[in-house]
Amino acid sequence: MEFMNFKYSGFLLLELLTQNNILLISGLVLGLKKEETTMTVTLYHYWGSTCSRKARMTLNEKGVEWESRHIDLHVFENWEPWYVDIHPNGVVPALDHDGRIVYESNAIMEYIDDTFGGPSLRPSDTWERAHMRIWLDKSEHILHKNMHLISHNRAHAHRWGEYEKIYGRDKLLERVHSQPDIQRRRDEIHHAEHGIDEETIEFSIGRIDEQLNLMDRALGEHQWLSGTTFSLSDIAVLPFVERFKVNGMDDAVASKKNLTNWYEKMFARPAVERAYAFTNPADDTC
Numbered sequence: 001m002e003f004m005n006f007k008y009s010g011f012l013l014l015e016l017l018t019q020n021n022i023l024l025i026s027g028l029v030l031g032l033k034k035e036e037t038t039m040t041v042t043l044y045h046y047w048g049s050t051c052s053r054k055a056r057m058t059l060n061e062k063g064v065e066w067e068s069r070h071i072d073l074h075v076f077e078n079w080e081p082w083y084v085d086i087h088p089n090g091v092v093p094a095l096d097h098d099g100r101i102v103y104e105s106n107a108i109m110e111y112i113d114d115t116f117g118g119p120s121l122r123p124s125d126t127w128e129r130a131h132m133r134i135w136l137d138k139s140e141h142i143l144h145k146n147m148h149l150i151s152h153n154r155a156h157a158h159r160w161g162e163y164e165k166i167y168g169r170d171k172l173l174e175r176v177h178s179q180p181d182i183q184r185r186r187d188e189i190h191h192a193e194h195g196i197d198e199e200t201i202e203f204s205i206g207r208i209d210e211q212l213n214l215m216d217r218a219l220g221e222h223q224w225l226s227g228t229t230f231s232l233s234d235i236a237v238l239p240f241v242e243r244f245k246v247n248g249m250d251d252a253v254a255s256k257k258n259l260t261n262w263y264e265k266m267f268a269r270p271a272v273e274r275a276y277a278f279t280n281p282a283d284d285t286c
């Protein structure tokens, strides 16, 4: 009997080792492995935010499947304690990759490129890669910073007025105090109380225009912003060029030929188009 069992097991083993079964077994192992490594990617973002667009474009360019968690900035959802647990500065975007959080749009972009398959979005040439990082830095510290000031009187101030009507001044200030980033909180309160003076706005417009000139020059020298490769730098600056245009500075962009050609090329990319096609879920009517 024992012999029979042995023979039976041996027979089974032989059977299992036929080519098809080896494929089947490896398939099962791979299947298990796939199950183990199935990850979820959730983006906390706001439809019209420049920094959220950077993250959406990058996810789409890499072909990453992601879930959307829209954060309504208009009702200060970004300052709710549950969201501040995710993003300590109470701003969008934030990325949750299977429970591990990344925030700061530039860090999110590099994380996505490092972590997922698909085309590399960073040049292999080290000089180009360094220039890509220079533009990522400028996207935050020059373009975003100044665009925020320009947008204040044109968009945010009006919104603050609306909020004041809805919430009342005291309630509104109480809400602003739940902004966890003390620097931003201080700036927001100052801007809400005093607005932004014309001289500051003119300075900011000039500062962005100067960067657009540098982009136009770079794009005259090579196909993409930081060299011959389409990269994260192209993605990082686009939302600010677009925002500059829609804030009434269309002519400043149109007068720069290389920049205009690049802009059209960027919007012809399906990943970019899809990132911009994400509209405000609150506007959805059925």
Ligand SMILES: N[C@@H](CCC(=O)N[C@@H](CS)C(=O)NCC(=O)O)C(=O)O
Pocket (backbone or CB within 6 Å): 049, 050, 051, 052, 073, 078, 090, 091, 092, 093, 103, 104, 105, 106, 140, 184
């Ligand atoms: N440095 C941050 C900036 C993020 C940021 O300022 N996000 C804006 C939208 S573009 C935001 O959430 N604003 C809401 C607020 O300040 O309350 C990044 O690049 O992710």
